[in-house]
Amino acid sequence: MTDNTDVWGTTDVSSGKGASDENFPVGSLLISRALRPHVHAYYAYARVIDDIADCETLPPQDKVARLNAMEEVLHGQRTAINRPDAQSAARLRVSLMQTGVPFETATDLLIAFRDDSLGKDYANWSDLLHYCRYSANPVGRYLIGLHKESAEAFAASDALCTSLQILNHLQDCAQDLRRLKRCYIPSDMLRQHGLTNDALLEGRTSAALRRVFNTLLDGVDTLNRQAAILPRHIRSRRFRMECAAIVTLAERLTLRLRREDPLAGRVALRRTDAMHAAAAALKAWR
Structure with missing residues (x-):
């Protein structure tokens, strides 16, 4: 064991983000x-x-x-x-x-x-899923383990967490590239439509880029369908309600990203989306 502190330096790495900056509940009352x-x-x-x-x-x-x-x-x-x-x-x-x-x-x-x-660059859909396996899926598995739920819930939870991560990438695609020089849109999808990463910096989504986004959202739709069964695997009533709400929010955000332009401004959930999520949670109470 060492107490060497040099690695920490003095640079403040805080982004200023908190739970209120997330699309989905963090440690909610459920x-x-x-x-x-x-x-x-x-x-x-x-x-x-x-x-x-x-x-x-x-x-x-x-x-x-x-x-x-x-x-x-x-x-x-x-x-x-x-x-x-x-x-x-x-x-x-x-x-x-x-x-x-x-x-x-x-x-x-x-x-x-x-x-x-x-x-790291993401050459294709498989690369992106591999990233999500480590960046997002552990969060769901943590909550499942914390609630002492069955490992049978892992597959649906992984699908939900991967969906949420890709949706977040789409919401922030221009900002990620501009600020962090980072692009999570698979390069093969961009090339297929004659595009490069620079298409994300144009301020509005072109017809070609919209086709790329829709291809990604088609994959997210599949993930959302796989995630829809998650509440059935959860015994804890309160946690089941939380899962049902988040599944619904993922579905609603997917629809918004199909209809709205993430380059023109951040596509965000609205009060009506929260109302749908609350209804799903109440249904899962039974």
């Missing part, structure tokens, strides 16, 4: 009061490592070094540095040990964020 602190600990850790990967002032290798240090703190191999980012890993370590949720639900996220830090 999560039982006893479990909410654990969900918040997981979210705080995930927010920190995402911020490290997205930091515009850190060189790629410094980002990877910080992510590696977070993993060492998580495993108890490094003394927790007296910084909020390192402390988030230390708190999650305690939480995971208390709840018995596998550590992989936290460390798998680091695989994706290392790729983000190094600027």
Whole structure:
């Protein structure tokens, strides 16, 4: 064990984002009061490592070094540095040990964020799904493990989490490329329509780019259909309601991204979407 603090440096990596910036509920009131602190600990850790990967002032290798240090703190191999980012890993370590949720639900996220830090390209749909396997699916598996639910829920949960991640990529595609020089739209889809990444910076979606987006959304529709059975696999009534609401929000956001232009402004959920989600949650109560 080491207490070397050099890797942390002095650069603030906070993005300023919080739970209110997410499309979907983070530790909502549908999560039982006893479990909410654990969900918040997981979210705080995930927010920190995402911020490290997205930091515009850190060189790629410094980002990877910080992510590696977070993993060492998580495993108890490094003394927790007296910084909020390192402390988030230390708190999650305690939480995971208390709840018995596998550590992989936290460390798998680091695989994706290392790729983000190094600027990985996504050549095709399979590459994108592989990224989502590590960037998004561990979140659902964490919640399933926290609620002591069956592994039978994993496949539907993975489909839902992957759907949510791709929808987020579409919402932020222009900003990600402009600010982070990062593109999650598979390059083979762009080439098929005679486009490059620069098409995402034009301020409006061309007819050719709309076809690319619709191809991605066709894949998301398939994922949403696979995710629709998730509530059936959940025994906890409150968690089942949460899952039903999020499945509905994913479906509603998919529709909005088909109808609205993500280059002209961020396509976001609206009050009517929340009302549909609430109705789905109430139906899942039964």
